[in-house]
Amino acid sequence: MSNDTALRTVETQLREQAAAYCESNHVPGFVAGVYQAGEQTVVAHGTANLTTGAPMLPETGFLYGSVTKVLTTTLVLQQVERGRLDLDAPVVRYLPEFALAVPGAAEKILVRHLIGHTNGIDADLYFPGDKGDGALKAYVEGLASVSGTLFEPGEQLSYSNGGMIVAGRLLEVVTGLSFHDLLARDVYAAVGMPGSSTSAEQAILRSTAIGHFLDVETMAARPTNMFTLPDTWGPAGGTPIGTVADLLAFGRTHLAGGVSPSGTRVLSAESAALMRQVSYDMDSPNTPPIGLGWVLYPFGDTTVLAMSGASPGGVSLLCVLPEHDLVFAAYGNNPDAIMLQDQMLQWLLTEHLGVTIPQLITEKEEDVDLTPYVGTYRSNQLRIDVTIVDGQLEERTTYEPADADQERIFTEFAGGTTAAPPQRYVPIRPGLFAPAGFPEEAFDGYLRLLLVSYHDVRDGQARFRNGGGRMTRRA
Numbered sequence: 003m004s005n006d007t008a009l010r011t012v013e014t015q016l017r018e019q020a021a022a023y024c025e026s027n028h029v030p031g032f033v034a035g036v037y038q039a040g041e042q043t044v045v046a047h048g049t050a051n052l053t054t055g056a057p058m059l060p061e062t063g064f065l066y067g068s069v070t071k072v073l074t075t076t077l078v079l080q081q082v083e084r085g086r087l088d089l090d091a092p093v094v095r096y097l098p099e100f101a102l103a104v105p106g107a108a109e110k111i112l113v114r115h116l117i118g119h120t121n122g123i124d125a126d127l128y129f130p131g132d133k134g135d136g137a138l139k140a141y142v143e144g145l146a147s148v149s150g151t152l153f154e155p156g157e158q159l160s161y162s163n164g165g166m167i168v169a170g171r172l173l174e175v176v177t178g179l180s181f182h183d184l185l186a187r188d189v190y191a192a193v194g195m196p197g198s199s200t201s202a203e204q205a206i207l208r209s210t211a212i213g214h215f216l217d218v219e220t221m222a223a224r225p226t227n228m229f230t231l232p233d234t235w236g237p238a239g240g241t242p243i244g245t246v247a248d249l250l251a252f253g254r255t256h257l258a259g260g261v262s263p264s265g266t267r268v269l270s271a272e273s274a275a276l277m278r279q280v281s282y283d284m285d286s287p288n289t290p291p292i293g294l295g296w297v298l299y300p301f302g303d304t305t306v307l308a309m310s311g312a313s314p315g316g317v318s319l320l321c322v323l324p325e326h327d328l329v330f331a332a333y334g335n336n337p338d339a340i341m342l343q344d345q346m347l348q349w350l351l352t353e354h355l356g357v358t359i360p361q362l363i364t365e366k367e368e369d370v371d372l373t374p375y376v377g378t379y380r381s382n383q384l385r386i387d388v389t390i391v392d393g394q395l396e397e398r399t400t401y402e403p404a405d406a407d408q409e410r411i412f413t414e415f416a417g418g419t420t421a422a423p424p425q426r427y428v429p430i431r432p433g434l435f436a437p438a439g440f441p442e443e444a445f446d447g448y449l450r451l452l453l454v455s456y457h458d459v460r461d462g463q464a465r466f467r468n469g470g471g472r473m474t475r476r477a
Contacts, residue, residue: 005039012036012354013043016346020047023342024334028223030214031058032339034332034346035246037254044246050211050335053225063197063210063243064333065230067311069320070239071166072277073189073252075117075295077173079273080188082113086176089114097172101146108145113172115155116165117294118281119471122157125149125164126472127383127401129411130234135180137233138171148404152381152473158457158466159282159292160473163238170237181236190248192268193255198244200236202229205243211335213315215417223336226315228414239311246331253322253329256307278307278324287362287434287445288453289471296322297471299448304357306347310340310448314415319343319448326355337417344448362450363430363442370429375456379467379474383408386467386474395427395435397454427454433464 013036020032024047031048044060056062066073081087093100093111102108102123115121128148132140145164152160170181177184182200190198199205214223231240255262256277260269276294283291291298296307307322317340321330330350332343351357372390379386385400401420403409413420427435435454436445445453451471456464467474 005041008354009036009038009041009043012038012350013045015349015353016043017045017047019342019346019349020045023339023345024048027336027338027341028216028221029334029336029339029342030223031062031211032332032334032342033058033060033062033064033211033246034330034343035060035250036350037250037329039327042247042250044250050209051225052214052223053212056209058211058335059209061197061209061245061247063199063205063208063245064318064335065213065311065313065316066239066242066244066249067313067316067318068163068239069249069309069311069318070237070242071117071311072256072295072309072320073185073242074166074169074173074237075277076269077184077188078113078117078169079269079277079294081173081176083270083273087113087172093168093172096176097142097168100142100168102149102151103145103147104151107151111155113169114281114294116162116169116172119162119165119292120156120159120282121162121165121168122151122153122155122160123149123162123164123168124152124382126162126381127408127412128164128404129232129408129415131232131407131411133233138167138174138181138236141167141234142171149382152475153466156282158473159284159289159471160468161471163235166238167235173237182241185242189252189268190244192266193248193252193262194264194266195244195248195251198242198248200242202241202243210243211316211333213313214336215315216336216338226414226417228314228411231314231415232411239313246333249318249320249331250329253320253331256322257324257327257329278305284455284457284468286455286457286468288450288455289468290450301351301359301447302357304351304355306351308448310343312337315417317343319347321347323355328355340448348447359446361443362446363436367429367431370432372429374459374462374464375433375435375467377463378477380477381472381474383412384474385477386469388467391426394438395429397425397427398422399425433457433459 035044
């Protein structure tokens with residue numbers, strides 16, 4: 003079968019999957035694209051904005067969300083190549099005002115820790131609302147009074163919005179440009195991403211999707227009340243917007259060792275390779291190894307370089323498969339679209355590429371002692387109370403906003419409510435638990451992030467809980 007014929011089969015499959023899933027799961031619109039070996043296809047389905055009725059088109063833009071973190075990491079590595087940054091230098095060498103609420107903690111954090119999610123900055127729900135070119139400066143200044151530490155730098159791995167935002171401010175200081183101007187010049191223009199923008203003001207001039215949430219009373223999708231997160235979250239994914247074709251171009255640049263589709267050298271081959279090398283591995287099924295920027299998902303013998311991105315009422319995904327010369331990018335304007343993205347990725351792997359995906363959970367241990375995991379775990383503005391109920395762990399998550407502005411922003415980001423019902427977990431083995439009621443094969447793909455693990459048991463008590471790649475620390 004020729005590659006062109008194979009890609010037509012992929013296009014048909016993606017179109018059918020999108021139509022079926024969106025119809026049955028209240029996802030208004032979806033757009034996805036695949037590049038492989040010189041051929042590319044983009045499919046779109048449904049509605050981009052239920053308020054206006056605008057259709058989702060192949061060229062419709064959307065918030066990149068945390069996919070932006072790979073773009074930010076690319077910018078950092080560019081400055082390393084130009085001699086303006088050293089990955090193994092303390093951040094305070096370049097950013098002397100960088101401080102945390104724990105005296106001396108910031109001084110231990112290296113540039114590498116920021117983009118490798120090993121910095122320990124406890125600011126995952128810190129949403130200052132500053133706008134404009136001074137937003138990142140204001141964010142860093144605020145950390146000194148609001149952010150403690152989850153762990154010593156390099157000691158653990160915890161997905162870090164704060165680290166990426168500090169990296170964005172670091173880029174501003176060493177280049178003299180705003181983060182958004184640097185992103186537009188050194189990624190968008192260099193890669194060839196003409197449909198990408200850095201603000202809502204730019205995006206409104208183009209076809210752009212908005213997010214939606216499921217209204218539990220009417221069981222219908224409703225538009226979000228907040229398009230983007232504050233400007234302070236730009237480098238972590240709050241504001242950059244673009245198209246599937248642009249994400250495919252960025253993915254192809256990393257597929258080609260740093261050379262854009264037009265032939266422009268965006269990143270050195272050494273830097274591109276460094277981003278995909280394992281920089282930290284928790285050796286836990288629910289948290290894949292991480293490189294710099296990329297999360298390295300193992301699917302049998304195939305490694306998928308991936309990053310997903312949540313935005314208010316939407317979710318994006320970018321996957322690069324170097325062993326198969328393939329890039330997959332997608333966006334859905336309802337958070338439940340992540341399930342469709344996972345289905346599509348697994349179809350591409352198994353049916354299109356012939357990859358055998360081994361079962362992640364093959365057996366469960368009986369009589370696991372649950373007592374080491376009971377207790378209260380905390381991170382920035384988040385409390386998780388873990389108890390034993392009917393032989394299972396039960397978790398109650400409580401959002402504890404620092405102030406009214408934080409509560410307003412996070413509540414809108416979460417779709418209007420932050421009250422989560424209690425969640426039961428069943429043991430797989432000591433330190434590893436699955437949400438009750440899920441079939442074991444559900445965790446073979448991207449949704450392995452739903453598993454919860456506990457780490458560093460001392461004197462009969464776990465010090466850390468890891469859910470979705472994020473650490474909370476025993477209170």
